[in-house]
Amino acid sequence: MEQVRNIGEPILVVENVSLAFGGVKALQDVSFDVCEHEVRAIIGPNGAGKSSMLNVVNGVYHPQQGHVTFKGVRRQDMNSHEAASMGIARTFQNIALFRGMTVLDNIMTGRALKMKTNFLQQALWWGPARRDEMQNRHKVEEVIDFLEIQHIRKTPVGRLPYGLQKRVELARALAAEPEVLLLDEPMAGMNLEEKQDMCRYVLDVNDQFGTTIVLIEHDMGVVMDISDRVVVLDYGQKIADGTPDVVRADKKVIDAYLGVTH
Amino acid sequence: MLYRETGQFKTSYAADQQIFPLRQDRIGVVATLLVAFIVVPLVANEYWLEAILIPFLVFSLAALGLNILTGYAGQLSLGTAAFMAVGAFGAYNFELRLEWMPILGSFALGGVCAAFVGILFGLPSLRIKGFYLAVATLAAQFFVVWALTHFNWFSNYSASGVITAQRIEIFGFYFLTGQSKYLLVLAIVTLLALAAKNMVRSETGRAWMAVRDFDVAAAVIGIPVMRTKLLAFAVSSFYCGVAGALYAYAYLGTVEPDGFNLDLSFRILFMIIIGGVGSILGSFLGAAFIVLFPILLNRFAEPFANAIGIDLPSGMSSNLELIIFGGLIIFFLAVEPLGLARLWQVAKEKLRLWPFPH
Amino acid sequence: MQFFFEVLIGGLLAGIMYSLVALGFVLIYKASGVFNFAQGAMVFFAALTVVGFMEQGAPLPLAIGLCLIVMILLGVATERIVLRPLVNQPQITLFMATIGLAFFVEGLAQGLWGAQVHALDIGIPDTPIESLMDKTGMLISQFDLIAALICAVLVTLLAVFFNKTRIGRALRAVADDHQAALAVGIPLKQIWAIVWAVAGFVALVAGLLWGARNGVQFALTFVALKALPVLILGGFESIAGAIVGGLIVGSSEKLAEVFLGPYVGGGIEGWFAYVVALLFLLVRPQGLFGEKIIERV
Ligand SMILES: Nc1ncnc2c1ncn2[C@@H]1O[C@H](COP(=O)(O)OP(=O)(O)OP(=O)(O)O)[C@@H](O)[C@H]1O
Ligand SMILES: [Mg+2]
Numbered sequence: 083m084e085q086v087r088n089i090g091e092p093i094l095v096v097e098n099v100s101l102a103f104g105g106v107k108a109l110q111d112v113s114f115d116v117c118e119h120e121v122r123a124i125i126g127p128n129g130a131g132k133s134s135m136l137n138v139v140n141g142v143y144h145p146q147q148g149h150v151t152f153k154g155v156r157r158q159d160m161n162s163h164e165a166a167s168m169g170i171a172r173t174f175q176n177i178a179l180f181r182g183m184t185v186l187d188n189i190m191t192g193r194a195l196k197m198k199t200n201f202l203q204q205a206l207w208w209g210p211a212r213r214d215e216m217q218n219r220h221k222v223e224e225v226i227d228f229l230e231i232q233h234i235r236k237t238p239v240g241r242l243p244y245g246l247q248k249r250v251e252l253a254r255a256l257a258a259e260p261e262v263l264l265l266d267e268p269m270a271g272m273n274l275e276e277k278q279d280m281c282r283y284v285l286d287v288n289d290q291f292g293t294t295i296v297l298i299e300h301d302m303g304v305v306m307d308i309s310d311r312v313v314v315l316d317y318g319q320k321i322a323d324g325t326p327d328v329v330r331a332d333k334k335v336i337d338a339y340l341g342v343t344h
Numbered sequence: 345m346l347y348r349e350t351g352q353f354k355t356s357y358a359a360d361q362q363i364f365p366l367r368q369d370r371i372g373v374v375a376t377l378l379v380a381f382i383v384v385p386l387v388a389n390e391y392w393l394e395a396i397l398i399p400f401l402v403f404s405l406a407a408l409g410l411n412i413l414t415g416y417a418g419q420l421s422l423g424t425a426a427f428m429a430v431g432a433f434g435a436y437n438f439e440l441r442l443e444w445m446p447i448l449g450s451f452a453l454g455g456v457c458a459a460f461v462g463i464l465f466g467l468p469s470l471r472i473k474g475f476y477l478a479v480a481t482l483a484a485q486f487f488v489v490w491a492l493t494h495f496n497w498f499s500n501y502s503a504s505g506v507i508t509a510q511r512i513e514i515f516g517f518y519f520l521t522g523q524s525k526y527l528l529v530l531a532i533v534t535l536l537a538l539a540a541k542n543m544v545r546s547e548t549g550r551a552w553m554a555v556r557d558f559d560v561a562a563a564v565i566g567i568p569v570m571r572t573k574l575l576a577f578a579v580s581s582f583y584c585g586v587a588g589a590l591y592a593y594a595y596l597g598t599v600e601p602d603g604f605n606l607d608l609s610f611r612i613l614f615m616i617i618i619g620g621v622g623s624i625l626g627s628f629l630g631a632a633f634i635v636l637f638p639i640l641l642n643r644f645a646e647p648f649a650n651a652i653g654i655d656l657p658s659g660m661s662s663n664l665e666l667i668i669f670g671g672l673i674i675f676f677l678a679v680e681p682l683g684l685a686r687l688w689q690v691a692k693e694k695l696r697l698w699p700f701p702h
Numbered sequence: 703m704q705f706f707f708e709v710l711i712g713g714l715l716a717g718i719m720y721s722l723v724a725l726g727f728v729l730i731y732k733a734s735g736v737f738n739f740a741q742g743a744m745v746f747f748a749a750l751t752v753v754g755f756m757e758q759g760a761p762l763p764l765a766i767g768l769c770l771i772v773m774i775l776l777g778v779a780t781e782r783i784v785l786r787p788l789v790n791q792p793q794i795t796l797f798m799a800t801i802g803l804a805f806f807v808e809g810l811a812q813g814l815w816g817a818q819v820h821a822l823d824i825g826i827p828d829t830p831i832e833s834l835m836d837k838t839g840m841l842i843s844q845f846d847l848i849a850a851l852i853c854a855v856l857v858t859l860l861a862v863f864f865n866k867t868r869i870g871r872a873l874r875a876v877a878d879d880h881q882a883a884l885a886v887g888i889p890l891k892q893i894w895a896i897v898w899a900v901a902g903f904v905a906l907v908a909g910l911l912w913g914a915r916n917g918v919q920f921a922l923t924f925v926a927l928k929a930l931p932v933l934i935l936g937g938f939e940s941i942a943g944a945i946v947g948g949l950i951v952g953s954s955e956k957l958a959e960v961f962l963g964p965y966v967g968g969g970i971e972g973w974f975a976y977v978v979a980l981l982f983l984l985v986r987p988q989g990l991f992g993e994k995i996i997e998r999v
Contacts, residue, residue, distance in 0.1 A: 140564055142564065163566060163567075163568055163569075165564075166564060166565060166566030167566055171564075172564060175999075176999070178561035179561070180553060180556075180557035180561070180562075182622065183554070187550055187553070191550050191554045191565055191567065194550075194551060195566035201543060201548040201579070204546040204547060205540075205542050206542065215361065216358060223357075254565065255565075258565060258566065420794055420798070467984075468980055471983065471984060472983055472987050474793055475794065476934060476983065479930050479933075479934055479976070480976075482930065483973060483977055483980050486976055487977065490969055490972055490973055493969070494967040494969060560997060561999075606927075610801060613798070614802075660813060663810075663817070664813070665809070666805045666806065667809035667810055667813065668809075669802070670803060670804070670805030670806030670809060673802025674783070674784050674803060674806070677788060677798060677802070679787075
């Protein structure tokens with residue numbers, strides 16, 4: 083995969099993060115960094131702590147130890163809202179769409195931070211509120227075109243097939259125009275064709291908008307294909323970190339994967 | 345004219361985001377409003393205006409308020425009546441204590457008082473969810489009624505907190521007849537319903553629904569969850585507060601704190617369950633149902649029972665009412681959780697395709 | 703000081719009754735994940751049914767026996783008609799359905815037996831215990847004490863039932879995970895029916911005691927409202943929590959009424975427990991004995 087992108091400085095740095103739920107140590111002393119414009123994969127067997135790692139990065143879980151530095155701001159505890167306003171968006175492993183809303187409304191929520199009018203103006207549907215709505219709608223339509231979901235705009239998300247729901251969730255994240263996009267198993271449960279589409283979208287996002295991507299994925303083919311560097315977690319610990327080729331050859335990684343069926 | 349969308353293409357986002365994108369719907373709404381504002385006052389008698397239409401509108405407004413909180417923002421409240429009480433007593437005190445305060449100002453400020461009380465009792469929603477929160481709103485229900493009864497400053501030192509609403513006067517015009525009160529209430533309810541519709545179709549409403557459907561995802565996308573919940577409490581309570589003020593001023597005239605009891609809160613909850621959770625139209629349909637049903641039951645249950653040879657003991661119709669309401673709630677929750685509004689929508693969709701169903 | 707103890711003991715005795723009603727809630731909640739708002743209506747229904755049978759000439763034990771059968775039928779019917787169609791719905795929907803159920807049961811009770819206040823005599827005199835009065839000067843009603851004892855016995859029995867018997871253990875499994883329970887062959891529907899029947903029995907006892915104390919009337923339904931703060935304090939899933947919560951609510955509201963009430967005009971019993979529970983929630987949202995859960999995403 084030949085791509086001409088200039089991968090920059092580390093934009094996101096995770097240092098010595100540990101997270102436990104009661105007795106379960108989901109993450110132990112994990113450190114890694116993510117550089118601007120790169121595609122960074124996190125892999126590992128089930129229960130390795132991958133999702134927990136993303137949850138720490140955007141403030142859904144709060145680690146007992148360690149720090150996360152994003153764009154030069156160092157925090158022990160991110161909070162979700164702050165993470166979003168600093169430019170982190172994400173999708174979830176188990177689709178987290180707003181089930182009672184249409185596709186369009188779901189994606190519009192991605193613009194929440196860009197809306198500048200308050201509820202009183204909106205109650206009057208007054209000039210500024212209306213303009214605000216139109217401008218953001220415009221942006222959302224771009225995302226809809228980009229992901230080719232025009233035909234389902236007005237459909238309640240609950241009625242969509244799984245693959246499309248995943249795409250709508252990506253659309254919602256993209257609508258926020260994030261600098262870093264965290265994707266938790268975006269291709270899980272998809273058929274080959276859907277997977278290929280999704281891969282293409284992810285690469286296009288990275289390519290066209292320069293968005294940094296952190297991706298969790300079980301499909302090794304996909305991971306090796308599209309990522310620049312890979313972090314491997316096992317039982318909450320980092321066991322390898324490097325380019326796909328290096329990681330693939332790593333003894334510990336092979337052992338971790340041999341012990342687990344996928 | 346047929347109910348069709350053919351030939352109505354949207355050429356701009358603005359057109360697409362209209363409240364009623366279909367021309368036939370727009371005509372329907374205008375017609376309804378014309379009937380409500382012009383025909384009804386001309387033909388309805390005092391009984392219909394005072395005993396049915398005014399309470400219907402007042403309860404619609406309260407149901408709308410509750411629907412904002414419960415239907416849109418997903419926070420179940422069992423304290424609706426308490427917020428209505430705050431609105432009623434708030435308006436009364438502004439009217440009583442500030443000579444210069446116009447009556448509409450008092451209604452609005454009553455609503456604002458309710459909004460503050462709503463925020464106060466909504467604070468627990470930041471930490472608790474579901475029926476834990478419902479129990480917290482029960483605290484509001486009991487506390488507010490108690491406070492209004494026991495601190496009789498609120499009722500200008502009347503016995504057991506009874507207040508008699510002042511006359512409604514705007515620019516020298518007194519709203520004394522059922523007709524004039526009906527029109528005033530109708531105007532207020534129409535405006536507030538429009539404002540509610542505008543809120544729910546813009547960012548405010550989307551944030552409410554997002555928090556309702558998946559709060560973690562909402563936070564992650566940048567929606568301020570706490571502020572969104574508290575705003576829902578504030579706006580909802582404002583609506584309930586204004587409804588409470590109208591309940592006192594335009595409907596009953598004399599109210600006491602005990603009138604705003606848990607039973608009233610439940611009734612308003614029933615309105616939105618039957619009418620449609622998360623639907624503005626549903627608030628009106630539900631209110632109509634709950635207001636009209638007992639009247640119809642009273643009118644027809646006894647003759648019907650007599651006709652088939654049963655002797656209904658006195659008080660039976662109120663028990664029947666409880667049984668039927670209770671049964672309907674269970675029925676709607678199980679069979680049509682989106683209520684009458686959804687049935688209406690389904691009917692419209694059928695009509696759109698009629699006479700070729702496929 | 704002696705007066706303080708008198709109030710405290712009175713409060714604790716009332717608190718045990720709250721515990722009993724709260725246990726009815728906990729039982730159903732653990733087994734079927736339903737917060738049964740109709741519990742209060744069931745208490746009312748049970749008491750009214752006993753009185754109704756007695757007014758038809760049945761002696762007390764027979765009336766209780768008949769009522770027990772009716773309560774079991776009611777419980778089973780509820781499981782069938784209300785819960786089954788709503789299975790897998792969000793908890794809040796189930797909760798609202800039980801509000802509907804409460805209305806239904808209240809209407810049914812009054813429709814069957816009439817809405818007037820009935821006296822109920824279960825043969826325990828409501829007089830102060832003399833020996834205690836002589837020794838310490840405290841006025842503690844014999845009725846309250848015996849009622850509390852009955853509740854305590856029942857509460858213990860229920861706790862044992864839940865923790866030690868096979869059905870109880872099955873119940874706990876159900877509470878933890880419906881799907882898994884089904885998978886290992888626990889007959890969910892039977893379990894639910896049993897639980898609703900037991901809850902009906904609890905309602906019957908509570909209805910008898912309360913009805914005998916204050917007369918059988920609509921106000922009995924408010925007993926459920928007393929139990930709610932108990933549940934908040936104790937956590938919806940904890941038997942120990944229901945017991946301790948009941949005692950806390952019972953004693954604190956009586957003490958508050960007597961020692962705080964006069965300063966604010968009295969009548970604070972109605973909401974004091976709620977405010978206590980609410981403040982408590984702000985500090986410990988998971989209740990006294992609940993475990994803190996971090997939502998998975
Ligand atoms: N909210 C939570 N509460 C309790 N335990 C949790 C929570 N979230 C995660 N865990 C535990 O932490 C560990 C890591 O979970 P995590 O979801 O991060 O794994 P994962 O690598 O994403 O696995 P998978 O490939 O199955 O998605 C697991 O043992 C899991 O049970
Ligand atoms: Mg995961």
